[in-house]
Amino acid sequence: MVDDLAAGRRPLQLLPSGSPSTQAALRACPGAALAHDPGSVPAGADPGLLPGWGPVLEVWEGYAGDPELRFAGSSGGAASALALHLVGSGGAAGVIHTAARADAPLLNETVVSTTREELLARAGSRYAPASPADGLGTAERAGAVGSSPYVFIGKPCDVAGAAKATAVRPALQAGLALTIGVFCAGTPSTAGTLELVRAMGFADPSDVESVRYRGNGWPGEAVATGTRDGEFHEARFSYADSWGAILQRHRQWRCHVCLDHTGEFADVAVGDPWYREIEPGEPGRSLVVVRTERGRQAVAAARASGALVLERVGNDVLPRSQPNLVRTRGAVWGRITTMRLLGLPAPRYAHMPAFRSWLRDLTPREKASSFVGTARRIRARRMRRPAVVVEHAAPRERSDAS
Template identity: 50%
Template sequence: MQLPVTTIEEVCARQLCTGCGVCASVEPKRFRMADALEYGRRPFLVEQPAKESGLGLQCCPGASLEHTFDPSDPELEQELIAGWGPVYDVWEGFATDDAIRLAGSSGGAATALALYCIEQGGMSGVLHTGARQDAVHLNESVYSTSREELLDRTGSRYAPASPCDGLHFIEQAAGPSVFIGKPCDVAAVKRAQEVRPELSGKVGVTLAFFCAGTPSTQGTLELLKQVGVEDPQSIEGLRYRGNGWPGKWTVRWREPSGELRSSEMTYAESWGFLQKYRQWRCYICPDHTGEFADIAVGDPWYREVQPGEPGKSLIIARTPRGREIIQAAQRSGYLTLETRDATLLPRSQPNLLGTRGGLWARLKVLHVLGAAVPNLKGFETFPFWLRALGTSQKVQSFTGTIKRVFTKQLRRKASIIETKGEA
């Protein structure tokens, strides 16, 4: 028997929450976002909560995702729709500004596009994620309005983030704004625009970055312990990527003696450790490449990156609006586009077709064993299970999920406890 998911509390307890923060935005008198050490950012009830209106659940990407684009649009790359969603154009490029290109996780394209929108596109600012000033191992939603602020907040943050809890920044801005977030965050914004008149028309463009999942705060704390950082309050700087491509995980902290120390790991080493702490909902996510965004950016992993090579970005126009902004940013000198080739997307992320195929088996197992399942519409999965997975992978897609149902206790309600202090 499948467990019902009819409230935001059920979404959290059944481990379907993505931590996006949209419920706290559309129902601020009921929910607030805070960190749960083992799970990620989660909505908790305010001190005197109002009755749940249902708007949060209506916008929740953890509970449901549905594609509504027209697949018959002749401008779409038809051969990519089934596996990658709507794609109008694909480029490899980078930020023309050398400082932005260096600081970005890949080629700085997202930051360059955001800066173009502020300086030339008539937008008021950018809602995105940055390190908390008082606890740099944690994230907070920020609204940037200048190159300096954007540059200071570049680089991936492989830690819980809930940028949708900052949608009030967009509502209160004088003009339209840019939104940058994970694929699930962007899907939530799209839904929120439908239920909040104050927000509709104020989102100028949405940018999503490719996402393989969100590790919990516990993951970061355990990684810090690996290099000798026991007290996160001693940290003076923490970057997960950037300052080179793909960049290194780098931490600076001060010992009780006052000595300033630092340590670093390669991207492969740090992500190899952190990915073990990803929240469960990421294992059953159909969208790792921003299919609901206007623009999506990621790494062009279709070839081996050479040591010292300057960063490059894979840039995808997912709507005509997104394509228009990409091309305008190029004409204005903010973005350099080198190669226009739709095959760059599947060549850069070949494993994702297998991930989509594996999703079909995972959802079947959850249904049979009575665990909660998100309502997904418009995503093809079974054809990729047949074609993209080998025999052993097909078997693993079932057996691995069966194991996780029991190890993660997915048939029971999880007890989500707020982390007090600064974790």
């Protein structure tokens, strides 16, 4: 896996397309195909939400019982608190997730956290390309020898990929104690972070020593620190000025043809309860969606211990918290249909209906845009040409990095 400046994290193909290893990777890739199994829907899943939101057993709202985790997290710190509880209770050996790269803070890397201090330091969203599934070998090796499993935290696509891999890798299945999916509206490419830090006053990205996209409050500010003209410089942008004005414009095309933005294949999914306005200075709160029986047991144990402070809310809070995703699902159907009509490869989805959303939830203008806008993007992005993955050189290499 390498960082491509415009496309994000991408694999370099080292073996021929027909090799067993390459074919196995394609079978596990959530970007090629994704499907729910109607025969394995958990008992008690909400039938009204299942078509558009995946399995939903319970919906909770709350926050980490640890005040520092709650403050550091992007919303209420629930994902970190749940993972830490599993590690602290002996249910997991560690947490496979994403953190800023030690030698290049504008980029990400996959890490394994085993202590509260590590999870606290790495809490918060990373609105930059990440591929935590490249750390699943740690879990598979643990499963192969029967040692303690790991918690896996990732974007919906990361968790979906892990789920597809466990279907054919029994040791990986045994090596995962819990999967936690984080709601995602799309991942900006590295070019987005470079534009952000330049807007913050860093003409040379190599001057940036740290960048934080959210957290330390809800929803938190984007904060970059480093040196400028030889002196310490810190810049802060609001969530609206960072994500809304800059980063979201750099979302990868892969994200524009994704149907799963809420972690439908995870044991537990966590996101922001955007169904109401956030008051200034309000402490962070998380929306916790239980999707499997294993997830239900993990959340119940974390609540009982005080690691999570949660209150049960109606299942309708999920669509109310993410109203834009209803229209996004319909728009994706139009985009994929356009790609196929123009002879381009497109993701294959099964038992994840989207046409009904296109028909019911989109305005006539939005319906037309899902076709015409996609055709324009295909031409502008030159999607008819084979993509060439080019590794992006890290903008900063610190000699003291470990």
